[in-house]
Amino acid sequence: MDVIRRNTDYTIRAMVYLANCSSKQAKSARTIAQSEGIPYELACKLLQRLEKKKLVESSMGAQGGFRLKKRPSAINLMEIIETIQGPLELNRCLMNLKACERVVQCPIRKKLAKMQKELNNELKNTRLCDLITAKSKG
């Protein structure tokens, strides 16, 4: 996968899964992993990263697990993606000015920067709740 990689995909699924649960009861990494087809050890890591970014909260020990820390309407796709992949970039030179010393790249860069901005906006405007609602439709 390019912009949305496999681990990100796993993570989005996990978040949607949590969003569909009653938030009272924490879900264990194992449950989430099994339900969403994510390798268990990997699910642990991904969930830990979500926890560090305060997208979910964890409780240790028996009956522990993970639950959303915010309402689904307060979480957008962009922050989930960036939690796992880091900043999204269409072309390395957009982020890393040193990589762009060639005159030729500049006009391209301008175009790409515009596209990048539009992409970011779309992703920010897509909230976790949008994904849940849509799910029930089809």
Place this chain on the structure above:
Amino acid sequence: MDVIRRNTDYTIRAMVYLANCSSKQAKSARTIAQSEGIPYELACKLLQRLEKKKLVESSMGAQGGFRLKKRPSAINLMEIIETIQGPLELNRCLMNLKACERVVQCPIRKKLAKMQKELNNELKNTRLCDLITAKSKG
């Protein structure tokens, strides 16, 4: 690089280089490679791929080399990118339906498909001549 990878970047530079030349005289792969900072052997391969897609034409032997096969206004960024990287995809499931069996991906897919379309349009609307003109500005 993500959407535009290094080899694609090399290739765009090579095309811009050719666009800036008088089309009468073929430029050797070696000349292009040196001018644009591309490893020579790699430049050969990239140019060969452009040739197969009829974006450039080659002539063999001494005094041979490559030149654009169409006017710079008749070549867009999208075709250059796809010649090197193949079809652009934001998320694998957009292209490969089998990869998307999970209900959860569907709403995401819809969003991504829209973004993908916009991106494609931008890339198609950017012609090689746009990159040259912009170059002279700065």
Place this chain on the structure above:
DNA sequence: ACAAAGTAGGACTATATTAGTCTTATATGA
């Protein structure tokens, strides 16, 4: 005819990135 300057293209190697696993430690509840 032959040497030099080119492209053509397959096979191979190296590098980087991403995904996944293993292991050990620690916390909690019954």
Place this chain on the structure above:
DNA sequence: TCATATAAGACTAATATAGTCCTACTTTGT
């Protein structure tokens, strides 16, 4: 105190990308 959890670093595997090597073939000029 045991079973069930998370925490987290180190390691390995898989994949994708970039780059190199080698041989063959073509054209031009002498």
